[in-house]
Amino acid sequence: KNQVEQSPQSLIILEGKNCTLQCNYTVSPFSNLRWYKQDTGRGPVSLTIMTFSENTKSNGRYTATLDADTKQSSLHITASQLSDSASYICVVSDRGSTLGRLYFGRGTQLTVWP
């Protein structure tokens, strides 16, 4: 069964600290892995997309890593800011259809305290 599991479910950190969010998946075949940020009451916004051949990609203070062999990804946030408080969603796409079906994780709810 194709699944995407994220951990932790929720996380609280102090402003300025770093954190790492985890994503494990069993989706096969694999096309790409995406990280989205979803602010409360808003739609998800794309942070990074990585294909099989990419093992790291950065977007400002966000750095995503991918290990396609172990089917694991992480999202590292550096020098956290209050505006980083959001849900971070891991999404994996397969190659099984023209649509490129997407499998969504439940997200990690990050809260940054001042």
Add this chain to the structure above:
Amino acid sequence: EADIYQIPRYLVIGTGKKITLECSQTMGHDKMYWYQQDPGMELHLIHYSYGVNSTEKGDLSSESTVSRIRTEHFPLTLESARPSHTSQYLCASSPSETDGNQPQHFGDGTRLSIL
């Protein structure tokens, strides 16, 4: 920022009413999607479209219907709303591409409450 708009943002309505949730995008994207999202849960695909006059049901069974008469417009309709339809509905779009490595752009959603 992506140019995809959902109307209304919030809707509270009684059981049995007909509801249409609007979604419009100005990016010329061929592919459009409707997702349902409950608090703390993953997004579930309920409808999608490859382009004009193309509509398909997604993974999650839904009593809603969609239409795609124009590229930019992808409305979702519930003929008779029930309390079980209470949820957040997210619309998304993406360009047609061959490598599948383009992000979906999401609207801010419609939070629907059926009394």
